[in-house]
Amino acid sequence: MPDPLSLSVRDAAREIAAGRLSAEAFATACLDRIAAREPIVGAWHYLDRDAALAAARARDAEAPRGPLHGIPIAVKDLIDTADMPTGYGSPIYEGHRPAADAACVALARAAGAVVLGKTVTTEFACFTAGKTANPHNPAHTPGGSSSGSAAAVADGMVPLAFGSQTAGSTIRPAAYCGCVGYKPSFGMVPRAGVKALADSLDTIGIMARTVGDIMLFHAAIMAIPYVAPAMPETAPRLGLCRGPHWEEAEPEGRAALDSAAERLAGAGAVVRETRLPPECAAGDKHQQVLGSFEGLRNHMPELYRHEALLSARLRDEKIARGRQLTLAAFRAACRGAEAARAAAQQWVSEFDAILTLPAPGQAPRGLADTGSAVFNALWTQLYMPCLTLPAGRSPDGLPLGVQLVARRHADERLLQVALWVEDRLGQGGSS
């Protein structure tokens, strides 16, 4: 029987379908890895070994349901599961049992996935970190808010995981932990059953070890036909965009982007420096206004009944900001964001993808703070698909990533470009 953790998800699913690998064996391998590493990594908020194995055995006892049949996945604890508690990273909901799976979880299960357990999220996917450490150095943050999902995938505990992103909550932790993180175009993956932060920004994200695995996972949860990825025959046109926050990038981040651009150009990509259109200048601010205005209102159920159980930081930063915002400010941000989207869509169309940083640099030291979203908030607000993939290591030995961004709804093109970039940079980014 092959080692399931060494296989692509597609190959593992094929082995399972052929009866050469069992879902139980795959789940066991993941659970063993988790047992060995969880005391250091702390990726899981909820895990029931027996229940996970029972679910795997149930898949072994039936005909394949879909492309994820028997594949273990992790679900960020911001996302409802009918058979596991869902705490949203807050003591208010500790032990809460949702009545239903989130739509994305049901879609994954309908495709045959085995939900192993729930991974750590920051409090309501905001600032306050959970227990998770970076698997490459536990003194460093894994990033957030999808901390546990990124750490679990990067540490080889599970091949696929759900995250979410309202500012940078999928891309940043994936980059910090050294896995592939993908935030689809806004409006693609249904959000039913995911704790809402901001209706106009919240997006389901996914994580995997490779771009190929992302492609399969994405097709499965969108319930669309999966087309096995073919390496693009021509090299992509990439727009190298340092973005408005280049000053805030760390030396190792800058070096990673420049080195990747050079290597990709050397491999034949057309790499041209490009600047965001002027309509995007206030993009971060719009993201923050939308997030705070909607966030205050979405947090009202907790504010009304459980205010004392909210972290001081959530109350003093996001909620306080939300209280100061007028309806006029919210509307101006809606309009500004829309104008930015239209201009950026035009701009990005000149390229197959934008090449930019997923985070300022390596994962910062310390677990209290999950790092800065300055390299993410704008792209989220622009509704564009974003993908981060590994691009080497920092001098401290921590993962560094590069981010690819394409125009909204050009997700397939983005994934094709990412496949090419991954191939040229080498898996792990260190060819």
Next chain:
Amino acid sequence: MPDPLSLSVRDAAREIAAGRLSAEAFATACLDRIAAREPIVGAWHYLDRDAALAAARARDAEAPRGPLHGIPIAVKDLIDTADMPTGYGSPIYEGHRPAADAACVALARAAGAVVLGKTVTTEFACFTAGKTANPHNPAHTPGGSSSGSAAAVADGMVPLAFGSQTAGSTIRPAAYCGCVGYKPSFGMVPRAGVKALADSLDTIGIMARTVGDIMLFHAAIMAIPYVAPAMPETAPRLGLCRGPHWEEAEPEGRAALDSAAERLAGAGAVVRETRLPPECAAGDKHQQVLGSFEGLRNHMPELYRHEALLSARLRDEKIARGRQLTLAAFRAACRGAEAARAAAQQWVSEFDAILTLPAPGQAPRGLADTGSAVFNALWTQLYMPCLTLPAGRSPDGLPLGVQLVARRHADERLLQVALWVEDRLGQGGSS
């Protein structure tokens, strides 16, 4: 003590704040009306008289929290309540107890509202009707999906109610029952805790007996300052739009619109016939594609675990349609809908509001079908604020309405125009 059901919400709140009226007396008056009429109307899915009175007494025992202090409201049973079961109109969720209030419910409660109970919704706000009858003639539908909310407000059981709209689920039942229904601009009222049908369409709606009450309710649930309405000094410019479905309008509906246009022009409004821009021609189709593509995926939790408990109509119509749609069709609808929004926004800006039908005519006979959304789906998809208000009676004595629509985010202007129109048509539409 004044009769609370004869007061505007603003005046009732003022009486309560001044100690001349108690929240308990207001709730009692509503509960008595419900006790007398519920056997005929069937508006309520859940109602606990003692709990409602206890909530009212708790408001009486404290200082006013906000503009709705002590005001009874109804909540469509598609919307979560932490202290009342929430069944989404489906046997799958009968008796389900959500862990939290929906954001809009918490916002209303934070403003002091007393939630009396849960009103009947069709199955998942789709086709299959509940038990509610039209309060003006119980042989006729109240419309749907917000059937109970519209019937309860129109019948004087409660002054305010929450609904929702994905195609026509607020405007149509309000028109059929003869109350004021308002669907704010898309993206205004947070949807957290409302059973999702389609992320790109779902909108919280509200119902009341008058435009003034709508204004107060809306400000309270948006947590924005309430400005007491002043009658506009100048008459509005109205675009009379018969829309692409005029052929499907019933004679009494056509007569109501023409008569309203005439009376408003006679009162000084500039009324000019206008046609939708060509970009809106496929607007209904886009709405249906978005609703079906997203709907299939949002229903996956029920399909996966409880398929046999879904109605045949939901499975055979909406879900079957969703299964036939490709990702390319979904994206084409996203793009088409966006283009229609941009063109319509431009077009509507020539007017203070569009004047059109809220439904083909009077409420159809029979309770199995809640009527047609052909006069609603386009406006929902255009993200524009819509308001229906009474405009007289049909020869059968059933209410007829007219609908006002304004450009997205011009909600205050729409409400001001509606105040003027209501004044000129007379409350109840029969001046």
